[in-house]
Amino acid sequence: MYNFKEVEKKWQEKWYAEGTFNAKNDYSKEKWYGLVEFPYPSGQGLHVGHPRSYTALDIIARKRRMQGYNVLFPIGFDAFGLPAENYAIKNHVHPKITTEKNINHFREQLKALGFSFDWSREVNTTDPNYYKWTQWIFIQLYKHGLAYKATMPINFCTGCKVGLANEEVVNGVCERCGSPVVQKEKSQWMLKITEYAQRLIDDLDDVNFLDKIKAQQINWIGRSEGAEVNFKISGTDDNLLIYTTRPDTIFGATYMVIAPEHELIKKYKDRITNIDEVEEYKKKAALKSDFERAELNKEKTGVEIKGIKAINPLTNKEIPIWISDYVLITYGTGAIMAVPAHDTRDFEFAKKFNLPIVPVIIEKPKDYDNNRESLELLEKEIDAKFAYCFGDDQKRNMSEPFTDVNNGIAVNSDFLDGLESKDAINKVIEYIEEHKIGKRTVNYKLRDWVFSRQRYWGEPIPMVYCEKCGWVPVPEEELPLRLPEIDDYEPGENGESPLAKQEEWINTTCPHCGGKARRETDTMPQWAGSSWYYLRYMDAHNDKALASKEALEYWSPIDWYNGGMEHTTLHLLYSRFWHKFLYDIGVVPTKEPYAKRTSHGMILGSNGEKMSKSKGNVINPDDIVEEFGADAFRVYEMFMGPFDQTASWSMESIRGCMKFLDRVWNMQEFLVDGDKYSEKFEKMMHKAIKKVSSDIEEMKFNTSVATFMTMVNEFYKEKQINKAEFTTFLQLLNPFAPHMTEELYQKIGGTEELAYKAWPTYDETKTIEDEIEIPVQIKGKVRATITIKKDEDEEVVKQKAKEAIASQIEGKKIIKEIYVKNKIYNIVIG
């Protein structure tokens, strides 16, 4: 009987004491750097989701070692963060203590699963020797104008009392605590990620990320092409600048809308006749949470700004200006031209407030070929269809706006008439550029990164404010700027950082002029430490630089990075941004940090729902290791389904995997001598090596495990396995179930460790069967199977096949015969 407890403990102790898996500092060898996302050491301990990702890359890392690479497969802890701080507020335990305790627990758990991590390079983002370099990077960003302080409306979590990045607001509530998020004006440190927006899109071409990851990042960055156009404000020399992606619809712009926060209102306070009403609307809008404002199916609201009007620069008609919260101050210019006939939101608004709807695009007729004649026909059609739009008595009974940019023809639009929408866009941009009323513009949805948190448990932002000199970075030789030890972790009244109460720490001298100055009391967000941790692993103990040039040169880029889809628009994008910056200032040698990025599916509870305490469906990895062992746990997580898809936990299935491992263990009972594969199993061995080797590369671990099971079934049928076969089998299985396979290999007389034994190779010619069974079909339906020799002469096969179905084709006329070599024979009879 296999005693997994004893065996697993034995090997783990050996591995971690000897540093079996530590990367070598031999830079002459070919390297491979595999990375998994380091965990946040929460109080709950490891989640069963972690081992899914970790086992997968552990398998690849182990295979790479056997293939002779110098492998770096590190781990660490992303240990700054709210839970430790919230725990501190409640229980008055310093986050440092909780964090340390949790890390120790995590380390134990990770070791108990036998991952081949290089523990000598463990990093911890809360270690001053680590965050020294996080702060250093921030200072470089500041020096290069990419970190700046700005007062702006931010997402403010009413629960955590912290400003949040857009990415941290989910459905209008705080991603972490679930409290509503409101808008608040606050002075914040910002990082100019927008400066890198285009490169973050373009350079995706050079990396091997899953398409869905690329798509999601591109989507998030949200590039759109359009134009900015100035609309004159009637009776002034002033303009209202708008952004639109559909400048071709400008002849249909019947009113303007500005965001509630737009400066126009302040500027024309005195001319606006209903200023009270407008101010009232502004106030209401400010009080709404982001969620309320963005809520769908909500009735549009707004107020016409009376006393000022705009002039449509193409029709020269005066049109009203409205204020409404469906226009966002944070996107474009905070103002739009409304074209209700061709925009869903404008349409809804126009309907509600009874504003004119003028169609200027018509769906392209099927046989439209862009000539005069077609156009005249088209115009007649339009006259009939939209006669009501142009009279004084506008009925506005258009049932829905026409918004398809790929399928429209401009009408009722002067010089654009008859053009397809795409051409019309170009032509109108030419026009507005020529007449200096606007220009072609690109916009991104991506916003600059709000980098301040009003929290204690984060990296202090190494900046000092001096009345005379303004913001001055802490001199680099004074880094790390340590977090002061405090007792009171409560945020301040107005959502200030707990550090704001530490007068002694705050008061300092200006590094620039030596006068009195005060420290920044905000800290960095959790994403800071994780934005560059992969660099630190390359040279984890360097105190002169974040990593040495040589180490960076050798180990960059990361060959394979696996992580969760939930980090696609946060961590993954942020770290690409930091990396590109570090590349620009000559710190790192590559443009992109990760050559390849894959992602694992989530593990759900056995009821198919997300694991949560409240649902009572949480599986604790410790219990699983205790009951089934680490190897069975690993094999099961790889077997449970396609790696990139969600899977539900099943206790029955893991039992099956343990049974499989027991069967492997018991194979030693019918072990026989033999230093090469027996004739019986030779083909199977070569095929298996091929299959498992490619499956691992493609992350099709589930079918690898199936292959192992099939092999074991075959060995059981013969009640025989020789030493050569057993050795290869154990090697292939080793990355999946490292403990048992090492033990077994030792038991059958292996002298070296499998961990570095050369990965088995296969002979392609030996994977091909000499005799093949192929189906014989009549009209695509299988009627018989015949056995043929590989590459058998076509005529012979046809003859054989016809014999096999002789009775069924007798007397029938053969219309067609199809033979696909070594695959299938199909006959069509009349």
Added chain:
RNA sequence: GCAGAUGUGGCGGAACUGGCAGACGCACAGGACUUAAAAUCCUGCGAGGGUUAAACCUCGUGCCGGUUCGAUUCCGGCCAUCUGCACCA
């Protein structure tokens, strides 16, 4: 609404560039071993028909249609579920 994915037995899932649908596992059933049970080993297992038993036949990969000698796979159109984003002009 936009983007991405998924849909195959009782269940999790296989099926390489179109070529025997259901590998492998779970569950279930039968048998062997055992005083007995568990464990283990062996066998069967999509549905319907057919046969003493086989052979064999029909249907079957979300739905409708198409291309093809042949479609889980390709094309067109739907439906459902999941994930991310979303008043982004």
